[in-house]
Amino acid sequence: MIAIEGRTVSTIGKVFISHATADVALAKLVVNFLKEAIGVPDADIFCTSLPGHSIPLMQDFNEYMRKQMEQPAIVLALLTPSYLESHFCLMELGAAWSRALKTLPVVTPEVPFDVVTKTLGLKQAWRIDDHTKLSEFRDAFEGMALEARSSATWEGKADEWKKRLRIVLRGLPSPKLVSKKDLDAALFEIETTKRASAAEAERLSDLHRELARRSARKREELEEENAALRKRLADKDAGLPRALIVEPERLIALDLQEVLTRARYDVVGVATSKQEAIIMALAEKPELILTEIDLADGSSGIDLVNALYGHLDCFAIFVTNHPEKLLTGNRPEPIDLVTKPFSPDHLLEKVAGARKHLLERRALAERQEAH
Template structure:
């Protein structure tokens, strides 16, 4: 079947509403004869019964008078439509690309080269669109008919365009942005999981320490508060005392920290340095604690000369740094016995008075 004189409407099946609007406009406003329009989606303009689909399409695009390509998102995603467009380009057919909103205008140069195209909602070029068909055998249309049909076209087009399917493809920049967002969310989730895991671990450690403290308290072990600005020395003292079955209630680095712990946990022994982390004094600490807590102070210090001043608390033991762990432990044990004996005498005296 000859295709000479035909207008070949190249379109995506999903855009049948737009194809119908264009075909109606060609027939009613421009005057293209009904028999001169080939459009696979519309009855009367499509492939006759018994014909082979692919063979008939090839025959229709052999040498049409004009190929009208409706470039929509669905069109650009259809392999069959792109083959039709490629055939039009390779055969140098007269082609008018009709570009809808949402499709970049430069897609025309990427597919058809430098051919002029028409943005479908550019109504100022409707007359130029009409002129595109002047070489066809057209049916006469009066100026009044043309203007009425053009006005109707402008009225119906926005609704048809809104109903077209949007692109199923994602722009690379949007895809990259989405992937980056997903990675950021994953990283945030991983960070939060690590934070929660650490928090759980810390709580478990705190609970284990609390259980140990409860157990130690039930055993009646002597209670010791360590006040030492140097972390390694404090750790050595803590390990030494724990091995000797002492209950280390805490490690403080300043006078204020130590005062809070001493008033809350009431230690039997306070092992302290003279010079504390924030410049505060261990001597001042013991002088402040002694009236409030029944305990015994042991100074483990690199500044023994400072205990020679007039405000030295009493009673105290002195261990000079560097120290022998055995000698230090012996003095701590002696101090523990002293405070326990003092309490026993005090309790006995109170009992006799009562």
């Protein structure tokens, strides 16, 4: 992921996701909906916030950006307060306008609709919480080579979208308070950029030089990350705390794995169902189990934990959208809870507390055996 001036630079194959860094949760929701509900192939989506959709390692950043930004099939501009507060995002939006790219503004509730006309002209936009327009949104991609999706799949994913969207929108950063003078100045700057298309070549040349400089800095950061990775591998051999992730959604599982790995936990496996998790757990003997309640193939994370507690000395943390399902008679003990969407800091606090509880329980058992 390449961060520039408080936002994420997004380049594309066919669908260009233009968004601010602070809105990564919304970008992830949109990308999942494009793939799972509409059938846009993985390779046709570029969004640098998400693994598998960003700039490949060892690519020349400057050259890759120039080639990928020439003529996308469609640009999805996620217009949020954070997007409008980013100078680079507004510059990217101006580039889409000046090149006459096919652009669909996706407007969140806190953004007034007149922002679209002041930035992109008289262009139809989609208010993202207007669910009556979901079918029209799907139709915007008809010209692309889409993977087949049944009506039942579409309806199910549309219902899931409506539920998850409310959660994601509540988690978006609130707009910063700005004076009317500053707002008018920003809108005037956008209008000036639109009218100054003759100077675009020089502006892009300056941008390419800046991107080349940032690319060199990114390579240095990657070298540092590689060194850190080698150190983490050495730490793994030294016996770090072992954790098993049980999560049916691949992107969420990747997020959990990245957070734990960076915090120096040894992730021994990632499972999607009860049966798969039991096999991994009995083979790897993790100390910590991070699991969703509703698993793949209809199995239950609650049943999984109840089964493992009888065979392993471990502690379970439910990372779930449905905490109310723990209010049942078969709830395992002890457990802890993290609701989605989660923050890395909050998750790590819960994991650290779980391991502390586990170590204290073991120490107590040893003292009792000694007496």
